[in-house]
Amino acid sequence: METVTTFPKVEEFERARIRLDSLHLPYRVILPKPAYHLVGAPALVMEQEVRAVLCAKDSNEFVYSGWVDYMASQIQVPDITPPGYVEDVFGYASIMVLAPCIADSAKIRLIAHISGDMAEVFPYLNSDMPQVCYNRNVSIVTFMDGHRMVVLYPRRIAVAKADDIIDGWRTLEMIRCLINDIWTRRSSIEPSYQMRKKPPALEIYKRLPGTNCKACGEKSCMLFALQLWQGQKVPSLCKPVFEGNFVHLKDALLEICAGLGVLESASEANRI
Numbered sequence: 652m653e654t655v656t657t658f659p660k661v662e663e664f665e666r667a668r669i670r671l672d673s674l675h676l677p678y679r680v681i682l683p684k685p686a687y688h689l690v691g692a693p694a695l696v697m698e699q700e701v702r703a704v705l706c707a708k709d710s711n712e713f714v715y716s717g718w719v720d721y722m723a724s725q726i727q728v729p730d731i732t733p734p735g736y737v738e739d740v741f742g743y744a745s746i747m748v749l750a751p752c753i754a755d756s757a758k759i760r761l762i763a764h765i766s767g768d769m770a771e772v773f774p775y776l777n778s779d780m781p782q783v784c785y786n787r788n789v790s791i792v793t794f795m796d797g798h799r800m801v802v803l804y805p806r807r808i809a810v811a812k813a814d815d816i817i818d819g820w821r822t823l824e825m826i827r828c829l830i831n832d833i834w835t836r837r838s839s840i841e842p843s844y845q846m847r848k849k850p851p852a853l854e855i856y857k858r859l860p861g862t863n864c865k866a867c868g869e870k871s872c873m874l875f876a877l878q879l880w881q882g883q884k885v886p887s888l889c890k891p892v893f894e895g896n897f898v899h900l901k902d903a904l905l906e907i908c909a910g911l912g913v914l915e916s917a918s919e920a921n922r923i
């Protein structure tokens with residue numbers, strides 16, 4: 652089984668490649684250049700056994716962000732130079748976490764840190780894009796990019812249900828351009844601080860017991876709802892709903908999760 656491993660910085664990728672070469676181990680490289688080089692470092696494709704040798708515990712020569720099963724991408728990195736911005740509030744992105752989606756193992760999730768700060772852009776983004784949900788109290792913007800779930804924090808981005816690493820880079824580059832475009836046009840946009848759209852997580856929360864019993868491993872039902880929405884947990888971890896006194900909520904919870912794309916389909920919901 653081939654795997655793909657990503658790195659937060661080009662320097663870490665280079666260190667890993669040097670180690671592979673010194674061990675005479677086979678690998679392939681996926682480059683984010685040219686279009687996505689501001690949001691990703693090169694990734695390594697290698698057999699699972701090779702990755703295990705490379706990332707052995709006694710090796711601390713490099714830092715990697717994570718690995719997932721390799722899937723051939725349906726898209727290619729465009730042969731274009733990414734646009735530059737006079738006032739670049741995004742900067743560049745470093746992927747710090749790469750892992751499979753727990754709710755959909757055929758997809759990937761990633762967390763990227765950015766060198767800029769998006770907080771001041773959020774009210775303009777909220778005004779310009781009616782489909783986003785902006786919570787000014789915690790400075791978070793959530794929205795769907797097709798079937799992908801995107802959560803923006805001032806200096807961090809979480810993407811769930813991306814198809815593969817190239818799709819992940821594409822999503823990050825789309826966000827980089829979106830944020831900088833909005834910031835460039837801000838003099839013509841009336842900022843909005845209203846939460847004009849309910850976060851989907853709130854709809855999930857409404858179908859949980861609300862007892863904050865912590866059986867799912869989260870401190871509250873709301874935190875569990877957020878984890879569900881981001882594809883990092885599965886509904887069946889809520890034991891009171893699946894095995895306990897709140898089983899009457901089960902169908903409604905599965906229905907909303909499937910409807911929001913947290914589960915792939917009602918039939919998948921039935922398998923849980």
Ligand code: SF4
Binds near residue numbers: 860868
């Ligand atoms: S296990 Fe279920 S009921 Fe208990 S806190 Fe978590 S979400 Fe709420």
